[in-house]
Amino acid sequence: EPEVTQTPSHQVTQMGQEVILRCVPISNxxxxxxxxxxxxxxxxxxxxxxxxxxxxKSEIFDDQFSVERPDGSNFTLKIRSTKLEDSAMYxxxxxxxxxxxxxxxxxxxxxxxxx
Amino acid sequence: xAKTTQPNSMESNEEEPVxxxxxxxxxxxxxxxxxxxxxxxxxPEYVIHGLTSNVNNRMASLAIAExxxxxxxILHRATLRDAAxxxxxxxxxxxxxxxxxxxxxxxxxxxx
Numbered sequence: 001e002p003e004v005t006q007t008p009s010h011q012v013t014q015m016g017q018e019v020i021l022r023c024v025p026i027s028n029x030x031x032x033x034x035x036x037x038x039x040x041x042x043x044x045x046x047x048x049x050x051x052x053x054x055x056x057k058s059e060i061f062d063d064q065f066s067v068e069r070p071d072g073s074n075f076t077l078k079i080r081s082t083k084l085e086d087s088a089m090y091x092x093x094x095x096x097x098x099x100x101x102x103x104x105x106x107x108x109x110x111x112x113x114x115x
Numbered sequence: 116x117a118k119t120t121q122p123n124s125m126e127s128n129e130e131e132p133v134x135x136x137x138x139x140x141x142x143x144x145x146x147x148x149x150x151x152x153x154x155x156x157x158x159p160e161y162v163i164h165g166l167t168s169n170v171n172n173r174m175a176s177l178a179i180a181e182x183x184x185x186x187x188x189i190l191h192r193a194t195l196r197d198a199a200x201x202x203x204x205x206x207x208x209x210x211x212x213x214x215x216x217x218x219x220x221x222x223x224x225x226x227x
Binding site: 004031033035042043044045048056091093095097098099100101102103104105106107108109 | 215
């Protein structure tokens with residue numbers, strides 16, 4: 001069964017460092033997303049991406065965050081200068097459709113720990 | 116997004132049916148009812164969705180009240196693998212991106 005894959009599974013970084021989280025969405029999907037989940041809290045939407053552009057972003061997705069689809073398969077989330085509060089699980093997702101109803105396929109997540 | 120209300124936690128015995136309720140009294144006509152679940156240390160996983168009619172798939176059934184103000188996710192025979200947090204989410208079919216708003220969900224424990 002096709003799946004969304006994410007790397008790394010866990011990254012530890014120092015505050016102020018840049019981090020890139022990588023995702024390989026399902027190959028025929030056109031819509032891509034990043035969500036995050038701080039430990040013990042809700043899953044939160046960060047950003048959606050379609051046709052090489054950001055479709056929508058939340059208040060969390062400030063200027064420190066950026067997304068890119070550098071080639072035909074990868075989708076990346078960059079955090080320019082990490083803060084302690086960026087420590088969380090980051091989930092990539094993809095979908096065929098850009099609207100409900102339908103299924104978002106999530107990856108297993110990348111755990112980011114900022115020290 | 117319209118809000119949903121779910122119990123914080125539920126317990127079930129293994130191999131028994133589980134009914135997970137969700138209230139969504141402010142649902143609008145274009146809102147689809149989605150259920151996702153999150154197993155420990157994993158990403159959310161789609162379970163099922165519906166609009167007005169009851170729905171069945173290989174994972175579960177979704178029973179939707181006639182007035183659409185509530186719904187119930189039914190797991191016909193709970194297994195230990197079904198222990199997870201279950202999220203009831205409304206998503207409208209309209210312009211704009213497909214953004215899911217997760218609440219706290221219902222933590223389902225399955226007792227062997």
